[in-house]
């Protein structure tokens with residue numbers, strides 16, 4: 001077992017690219033979680049310089065924005081990535097039959113559980129660690145995100161190389177290095193997931209204010 005607390009302290013002020021290089025030397029098989037945000041594509045950009053093809057996955061809830069579906073096709077062309085598409089066990093029709101029409105309007109916790117949380121188990125099966133683009137600045141629920149941690153629920157390591165970076169740092173890096181960026185970011189969505197549960201944010205609102213508006217819900221559940 002790795003001593004993740006010591007590693008997290010050691011890497012706290014390291015450059016995220018160096019963190020990824022060090023993680024690559026740990027002898028684990030890593031996979032990158034892609035939600036197609038700017039953070040994820042910056043990490044993909046780095047990983048493609050470390051190992052090829054990059055192993056990555058996305059949770060296709062069948063309810064993503066058209067821009068996101070189009071964007072993942074572009075990424076496949078631009079980067080050497082084995083992008084695994086993970087789907088829920090229930091189709092939208094089956095979900096409606098079992099749990100009711102438009103479950104996200106009645107019980108978004110249950111909907112996220114079926115379409116994201118459960119499929120993540122499938123996505124991570126057989127891996128030694130997963131890499132995410134979450135950052136402390138994104139929300140109070142992410143404020144204490146360590147650079148590396150043990151994910152008890154899935155029993156593998158979780159690496160969050162951008163944890164301490166600001167939005168500006170990610171934006172600047174992406175611009176200066178011509179990283180492909182999901183067009184949703186330019187349409188007022190600093191954070192996005194499924195279209196029924198995401199709206200653009202207004203000036204002055206927090207990054208994730210457009211997610212699950214009207215609900216006491218701040219995370220889909222895959223990072224809890």
Ligand code: SF4
Pocket residue numbers: 061063103104107108109111112113115116193194196197220
């Ligand atoms: S974000 Fe909304 S639509 Fe997507 S899985 Fe969660 S509740 Fe369902």
